[in-house]
Amino acid sequence: MRDTAPPPAIEVVDLVFRWPRQPAPCLDLPEFRVAAGERVFLHGPSGSGKSTLLGLLGGVAVPERGRVAILGEDLARLSGRRRDRLRAEHIGFIFQQFNLLPWLSALDNVLLPTTFSARRKARAGSERPPRDEAARLLAELDLDPAHWQKPAGTLSIGQQQRVAAARALIGRPEILVADEPTSALDAERQQLFVDLLLAEAAATGAALVFVSHDRRLAAHFDRSVELDAINRAARAPGAAA
Ligand SMILES: Nc1ncnc2c1ncn2[C@@H]1O[C@H](COP(=O)(O)OP(=O)(O)OP(=O)(O)O)[C@@H](O)[C@H]1O
Secondary structure: OHHHOOOOOEEEEEEEEOOOOOOOOOEEEEEEEEOOOOEEEEEOOOOOOHHHHHHHHOOOOOOOEEEEEEOOEEHHHOOHHHHHHHHHHHEEEEOOOOOOOOOOEHHHHHHHHHHHOHHHHHHHOOOOOHHHHHHHHHHHOOOOHHHOOOEHHHOOHHHHHHHHHHHHHOOOOOEEEEEOOOOOOOHHHHHHHHHHHHHHHHHHOOEEEEEOOOHHHHHHOOEEEEHHHHOHHHHOOOOOO
Protein backbone atom coordinates (compact mmCIF):
# COMPACT_ATOMS: atom_id res chain seq x y z
CA MET A 1 0.00 0.00 0.00
CA ARG A 2 2.86 2.37 0.82
CA ASP A 3 3.92 2.82 -2.79
CA THR A 4 0.41 3.96 -3.77
CA ALA A 5 0.39 6.80 -1.22
CA PRO A 6 0.51 10.18 -2.98
CA PRO A 7 3.73 12.18 -2.54
CA PRO A 8 3.47 15.09 -0.11
CA ALA A 9 2.00 18.19 -1.70
CA ILE A 10 5.01 20.11 -0.38
CA GLU A 11 8.31 18.78 0.91
CA VAL A 12 11.11 20.99 2.17
CA VAL A 13 14.22 19.29 3.55
CA ASP A 14 17.45 20.90 4.81
CA LEU A 15 16.68 24.16 3.04
CA VAL A 16 19.00 27.14 3.42
CA PHE A 17 18.14 30.45 1.76
CA ARG A 18 19.98 33.77 2.03
CA TRP A 19 18.98 37.00 0.31
CA PRO A 20 21.77 38.56 -1.81
CA ARG A 21 24.26 40.63 0.19
CA GLN A 22 22.86 39.39 3.52
CA PRO A 23 25.45 38.06 5.98
CA ALA A 24 23.14 35.39 7.44
CA PRO A 25 20.50 33.08 5.99
CA CYS A 26 16.89 34.14 6.27
CA LEU A 27 15.70 30.52 6.30
CA ASP A 28 17.40 27.37 7.60
CA LEU A 29 14.65 24.76 7.66
CA PRO A 30 15.47 21.14 8.49
CA GLU A 31 11.96 20.07 7.48
CA PHE A 32 8.56 21.35 6.40
CA ARG A 33 6.02 19.00 4.85
CA VAL A 34 2.41 19.42 3.84
CA ALA A 35 0.48 16.25 3.00
CA ALA A 36 -1.88 16.02 0.03
CA GLY A 37 -5.14 17.69 1.03
CA GLU A 38 -3.75 18.98 4.34
CA ARG A 39 -4.67 22.51 5.44
CA VAL A 40 -1.85 24.27 7.27
CA PHE A 41 -1.84 27.62 9.03
CA LEU A 42 1.63 29.25 8.88
CA HIS A 43 2.31 32.18 11.15
CA GLY A 44 5.20 34.22 12.46
CA PRO A 45 6.15 37.81 13.13
CA SER A 46 6.70 40.34 10.37
CA GLY A 47 10.02 39.71 8.66
CA SER A 48 10.31 36.10 9.84
CA GLY A 49 10.46 34.83 6.25
CA LYS A 50 6.92 33.64 5.51
CA SER A 51 6.69 35.28 2.07
CA THR A 52 10.25 34.19 1.32
CA LEU A 53 9.27 30.56 2.02
CA LEU A 54 6.21 30.87 -0.24
CA GLY A 55 8.44 32.23 -3.03
CA LEU A 56 10.69 29.19 -2.67
CA LEU A 57 7.69 26.85 -2.85
CA GLY A 58 6.62 28.54 -6.07
CA GLY A 59 10.13 28.22 -7.51
CA VAL A 60 10.39 32.01 -7.83
CA ALA A 61 13.39 32.02 -5.50
CA VAL A 62 16.01 29.26 -5.48
CA PRO A 63 17.61 27.97 -2.26
CA GLU A 64 21.33 27.94 -1.59
CA ARG A 65 20.96 24.35 -0.39
CA GLY A 66 18.32 21.71 0.24
CA ARG A 67 15.30 20.12 -1.36
CA VAL A 68 12.03 21.76 -2.28
CA ALA A 69 9.65 19.28 -3.90
CA ILE A 70 6.14 19.99 -5.16
CA LEU A 71 3.98 16.88 -5.64
CA GLY A 72 7.18 14.81 -5.58
CA GLU A 73 9.00 16.95 -8.21
CA ASP A 74 12.31 18.32 -6.95
CA LEU A 75 12.39 21.94 -8.14
CA ALA A 76 16.21 21.96 -8.32
CA ARG A 77 16.05 19.34 -11.09
CA LEU A 78 13.80 21.48 -13.28
CA SER A 79 14.76 24.28 -15.66
CA GLY A 80 13.34 27.74 -14.88
CA ARG A 81 10.72 27.19 -17.56
CA ARG A 82 9.58 23.86 -16.15
CA ARG A 83 9.43 25.35 -12.64
CA ASP A 84 7.19 28.10 -14.00
CA ARG A 85 4.98 25.49 -15.65
CA LEU A 86 4.78 23.36 -12.50
CA ARG A 87 3.70 26.43 -10.55
CA ALA A 88 1.11 27.48 -13.14
CA GLU A 89 -0.36 23.99 -13.38
CA HIS A 90 -0.44 22.89 -9.77
CA ILE A 91 -0.38 25.90 -7.44
CA GLY A 92 -3.04 28.56 -6.95
CA PHE A 93 -1.54 31.65 -5.27
CA ILE A 94 -3.44 34.38 -3.46
CA PHE A 95 -1.03 37.24 -2.86
CA GLN A 96 -1.08 39.89 -0.14
CA GLN A 97 -1.75 42.60 -2.75
CA PHE A 98 -3.86 40.24 -4.93
CA ASN A 99 -1.78 41.01 -8.09
CA LEU A 100 -4.85 41.30 -10.33
CA LEU A 101 -4.49 42.90 -13.75
CA PRO A 102 -6.44 46.10 -13.06
CA TRP A 103 -7.58 46.75 -16.65
CA LEU A 104 -8.94 43.23 -17.18
CA SER A 105 -12.46 42.37 -16.07
CA ALA A 106 -12.98 40.36 -12.89
CA LEU A 107 -14.02 37.36 -15.01
CA ASP A 108 -10.96 37.58 -17.28
CA ASN A 109 -8.67 37.81 -14.24
CA VAL A 110 -10.18 34.57 -12.93
CA LEU A 111 -9.61 32.95 -16.33
CA LEU A 112 -5.89 33.91 -16.48
CA PRO A 113 -4.53 30.59 -15.12
CA THR A 114 -6.45 28.74 -17.84
CA THR A 115 -4.57 30.75 -20.46
CA PHE A 116 -1.17 29.84 -18.93
CA SER A 117 -1.94 26.19 -18.20
CA ALA A 118 -3.65 23.73 -20.55
CA ARG A 119 -4.13 21.40 -17.60
CA ARG A 120 -6.01 23.97 -15.54
CA LYS A 121 -8.05 24.89 -18.61
CA ALA A 122 -9.02 21.25 -19.11
CA ARG A 123 -9.86 20.81 -15.42
CA ALA A 124 -11.84 24.06 -15.32
CA GLY A 125 -13.77 23.02 -18.37
CA SER A 126 -14.27 19.33 -17.63
CA GLU A 127 -17.94 19.84 -16.74
CA ARG A 128 -18.62 23.24 -18.36
CA PRO A 129 -16.73 25.89 -20.40
CA PRO A 130 -13.99 27.61 -18.33
CA ARG A 131 -15.92 30.91 -18.45
CA ASP A 132 -18.90 29.21 -16.79
CA GLU A 133 -16.60 27.75 -14.15
CA ALA A 134 -15.10 31.22 -13.51
CA ALA A 135 -18.66 32.54 -13.08
CA ARG A 136 -19.55 29.65 -10.76
CA LEU A 137 -16.52 30.42 -8.57
CA LEU A 138 -17.29 34.14 -8.43
CA ALA A 139 -20.89 33.35 -7.47
CA GLU A 140 -19.70 30.85 -4.86
CA LEU A 141 -17.41 33.54 -3.45
CA ASP A 142 -20.39 35.87 -3.30
CA LEU A 143 -19.29 38.47 -5.84
CA ASP A 144 -22.37 40.13 -7.29
CA PRO A 145 -22.66 39.39 -11.08
CA ALA A 146 -23.02 43.16 -11.63
CA HIS A 147 -19.24 43.37 -11.00
CA TRP A 148 -18.03 40.49 -13.15
CA GLN A 149 -17.41 42.54 -16.33
CA LYS A 150 -15.93 45.55 -14.51
CA PRO A 151 -12.17 46.20 -14.63
CA ALA A 152 -10.68 44.58 -11.52
CA GLY A 153 -8.98 47.87 -10.62
CA THR A 154 -12.36 49.51 -10.04
CA LEU A 155 -13.49 46.94 -7.43
CA SER A 156 -13.27 47.33 -3.65
CA ILE A 157 -10.54 45.53 -1.71
CA GLY A 158 -12.98 42.87 -0.49
CA GLN A 159 -14.26 42.31 -4.03
CA GLN A 160 -10.72 42.11 -5.45
CA GLN A 161 -9.89 39.58 -2.81
CA ARG A 162 -12.73 37.33 -3.95
CA VAL A 163 -11.56 37.64 -7.56
CA ALA A 164 -8.03 36.67 -6.44
CA ALA A 165 -9.41 33.64 -4.60
CA ALA A 166 -11.48 32.52 -7.61
CA ARG A 167 -8.37 32.90 -9.81
CA ALA A 168 -6.37 30.68 -7.43
CA LEU A 169 -9.12 28.05 -7.35
CA ILE A 170 -9.91 27.75 -11.07
CA GLY A 171 -8.81 24.48 -12.61
CA ARG A 172 -8.59 22.83 -9.18
CA PRO A 173 -4.82 23.09 -8.50
CA GLU A 174 -3.58 20.50 -5.98
CA ILE A 175 -1.99 23.22 -3.85
CA LEU A 176 -3.36 26.57 -2.69
CA VAL A 177 -1.04 29.15 -1.17
CA ALA A 178 -2.49 32.24 0.46
CA ASP A 179 -0.19 34.99 1.74
CA GLU A 180 -1.97 37.22 4.31
CA PRO A 181 -5.11 37.34 2.18
CA THR A 182 -7.29 38.63 5.02
CA SER A 183 -5.16 41.50 6.32
CA ALA A 184 -7.37 44.14 4.64
CA LEU A 185 -10.65 42.74 6.05
CA ASP A 186 -12.53 43.21 9.30
CA ALA A 187 -12.74 40.22 11.67
CA GLU A 188 -16.14 38.97 10.49
CA ARG A 189 -15.22 39.08 6.81
CA GLN A 190 -11.84 37.49 7.56
CA GLN A 191 -13.64 34.55 9.10
CA LEU A 192 -16.07 34.22 6.17
CA PHE A 193 -13.19 34.29 3.70
CA VAL A 194 -11.20 31.64 5.58
CA ASP A 195 -14.30 29.42 5.79
CA LEU A 196 -14.85 29.73 2.04
CA LEU A 197 -11.26 28.90 1.23
CA LEU A 198 -11.26 25.91 3.56
CA ALA A 199 -14.52 24.63 2.07
CA GLU A 200 -13.22 24.98 -1.50
CA ALA A 201 -9.95 23.26 -0.58
CA ALA A 202 -11.91 20.41 1.04
CA ALA A 203 -14.20 20.11 -1.99
CA THR A 204 -11.30 19.77 -4.45
CA GLY A 205 -8.91 17.92 -2.10
CA ALA A 206 -6.33 20.71 -2.41
CA ALA A 207 -3.60 21.19 0.16
CA LEU A 208 -3.70 24.71 1.60
CA VAL A 209 -0.91 26.80 3.12
CA PHE A 210 -2.46 29.87 4.65
CA VAL A 211 -0.17 32.61 6.00
CA SER A 212 -1.40 35.11 8.55
CA HIS A 213 -0.32 37.11 11.57
CA ASP A 214 -3.72 36.55 13.11
CA ARG A 215 -3.42 33.45 15.24
CA ARG A 216 -7.15 33.45 16.02
CA LEU A 217 -7.67 31.89 12.58
CA ALA A 218 -5.46 28.90 13.38
CA ALA A 219 -8.18 26.80 15.01
CA HIS A 220 -9.86 26.17 11.65
CA PHE A 221 -6.88 24.38 10.12
CA ASP A 222 -5.60 20.80 10.38
CA ARG A 223 -2.28 22.07 11.71
CA SER A 224 -0.63 25.29 12.78
CA VAL A 225 3.08 25.94 12.22
CA GLU A 226 5.06 28.79 13.71
CA LEU A 227 7.84 29.57 11.26
CA ASP A 228 10.31 30.71 13.94
CA ALA A 229 9.88 27.36 15.73
CA ILE A 230 11.04 25.36 12.68
CA ASN A 231 13.53 27.91 11.29
CA ARG A 232 17.02 27.50 12.73
CA ALA A 233 18.00 30.89 11.25
CA ALA A 234 15.59 32.56 13.67
CA ARG A 235 17.59 31.19 16.60
CA ALA A 236 21.03 31.77 15.14
CA PRO A 237 23.30 34.38 16.79
CA GLY A 238 22.71 37.75 15.13
CA ALA A 239 19.25 36.79 13.82
CA ALA A 240 16.74 39.65 13.72
CA ALA A 241 14.73 39.82 16.95
N1 LIG B 1 13.94 41.06 -2.13
C1 LIG B 1 14.57 41.05 -0.95
N2 LIG B 1 15.88 41.36 -0.85
C2 LIG B 1 16.54 41.32 0.33
N3 LIG B 1 15.96 40.99 1.51
C3 LIG B 1 14.65 40.67 1.47
C4 LIG B 1 13.89 40.68 0.26
N4 LIG B 1 12.61 40.30 0.55
C5 LIG B 1 12.58 40.08 1.87
N5 LIG B 1 13.80 40.29 2.44
C6 LIG B 1 14.15 40.13 3.85
O1 LIG B 1 13.89 38.78 4.24
C7 LIG B 1 13.33 38.75 5.54
C8 LIG B 1 12.00 38.02 5.50
O2 LIG B 1 11.05 38.77 4.74
P1 LIG B 1 9.62 38.18 4.38
O3 LIG B 1 8.92 39.20 3.53
O4 LIG B 1 9.77 36.82 3.84
O5 LIG B 1 8.94 38.12 5.84
P2 LIG B 1 7.42 37.88 6.23
O6 LIG B 1 7.44 36.95 7.39
O7 LIG B 1 6.63 37.44 5.02
O8 LIG B 1 6.98 39.35 6.67
P3 LIG B 1 5.53 40.04 6.65
O9 LIG B 1 4.68 39.29 7.64
O10 LIG B 1 5.82 41.44 7.10
O11 LIG B 1 5.00 39.96 5.24
C9 LIG B 1 13.20 40.20 6.00
O12 LIG B 1 14.31 40.50 6.83
C10 LIG B 1 13.25 41.00 4.73
O13 LIG B 1 13.81 42.25 4.93
